Amino acid sequence: MAPSEPLENAARFVYVSRARLHRPRANVIQTIKTAEGLARIGVSVALFVPPWKGTRSKDEILNDMGVGVALGIRADSGLRSFWKPMAFAPFFWRHKKRLQNAPVVYTRSAVLSLALMKHGIPHSFEVHDMDALQRQNVLQRLMEGYTKGLIRRFFPISQAAAQGFLDLGVPPERVHVCPCGVDLGLFENIAPWDPSGLKRPHIMYVGRISRHRGLSLLERLAVQETFRVTVVGSLEDSPETERIGVIPFVPHHQIPRYLEQADILVMPYQRNLPHAGSISPMKLFEAMAAGRPILVSDLEPIREIARHGRNALCVDPDDEEAWLEAVRFLQEHPGFARELAARAQKDAARYSWENRARILRDTLLAEKPEHAHG
Incomplete structure (x- = not known):
């Protein structure tokens, strides 16, 4: 069974997610496997998720996903959908200082990216569905966040998605194609x-x-x-x-x-x-x-x-x-x-999860925050 570990205050990579662990959908597995890949290459990760339903323990869920290393995962009620209209305010009341001090803050949720922007937290955003961002009138707001330095880098999962950001004028060095992976x-x-x-x-x-x-x-x-x-x-x-x-x-x-x-x-x-x-x-x-x-x-x-x-x-x-x-x-x-x-x-x-994690590590942890738009 994969062990879990308490979150360390000094985690270098803070991943804020809306993944519900009781739902073994692809987006949940991708999130967990990305965190595991980072842990396997020596990057300390703090993964925040909403509370999950059911009686199964975190370790039992991770074991079903084939996770074999300790992951720092914490369920925070402030990430429940109930708090979406308030930009997940309770989560930020509790963790804003930590987020401000983290070398890397990361999310794949457009809703959480907008919340991070509202609370003034610089972060990077993983892009899975460009069409949805356009349909939901979110893309323009994300671009405004990028212009203000609140979104530092984009990580689209395909070159096809990356092209959308390049067409909008985002420099290639700020757009990193990061396909999904395999264990x-x-x-x-x-x-x-x-x-x-x-x-x-x-x-x-x-x-x-x-x-x-x-x-x-x-x-x-x-x-x-x-x-x-x-x-x-x-x-x-x-x-x-x-x-x-x-x-x-x-x-x-x-x-x-x-x-x-x-x-x-x-x-x-x-x-x-x-x-x-x-x-x-x-x-x-x-x-x-x-x-x-x-x-x-x-x-x-x-x-x-x-x-x-x-x-x-x-x-x-x-x-x-x-x-x-x-x-x-x-x-x-x-x-x-x-x-x-x-x-x-x-x-x-x-396309191992470790190779995916290296893309994240080598771009994000090598970056100096004060030179985010270099």
Whole structure:
């Protein structure tokens, strides 16, 4: 079980988050794994989160996520949504001095970034969804915070998202592409891929799936007599076939044990997803680390990681027949499929959470606050 530790007053990296630990969604896991990556490379982290529900202890939750180092995590009631209209004032009453003195204050929540700005706390902001920032009329306010020196750096998760800030005139040295990552340690003992499985392939998707997330593509594959399709997660809409198997959500540290049962991994992200323009999905990096052939939607930010014909096949998300053809191509070319999977596994090594943490450390902790806009 991963130990937890009390927060130290001298933590160099203060991460303020809205992650609810009882909800094992990707955003929560990404937050925890970022903090773990920093801890693994020797950066002391204080992670503030809202209180979580249920009777499970913090250590039990972290153990399910596969966390293996001590993390300084504190639940603070001042971060509850109840306090959002007041810019989370109780949290800042308690911790404003500490935030002012911290070498680094960091968040991935636009709402918390605005609150930090209101309370005069310089910080850096991790960007996951540029389109949402524009839709919610937040982007302009964030840019005003940057101009005033309250946002020091932006950490978009894709180059596609970074381009938005560059187009707004933010200097490249203040915009750092920081993709999501993968816990390589969880995949150390994964079974090697066996190309013989392509004769009757087990095709797998991990996560929540619905009509607007690509369920119809899974249906198209599932009705093939020689294909078996499994969703490890949940179906949010009823499928039109009974041939899609469902394994309810499993603890994150167990994901590799399911991925190794797949012959092909699919990620049919749709263009109409709100975050499709800046996506950097954690499950893509995990699929790569699993060393399985990958079929993924051909979207601009996806192509930054998934290189068509090198470590994945990028398929038009609007063309269901193309997905079927891609599976059949892999069946007909098992040697190519093996090379695809091997290169994906090799490329995954660049995207460890520790490597992600090094980007944060080397940019933020090397910076002198008084020269924030140098």
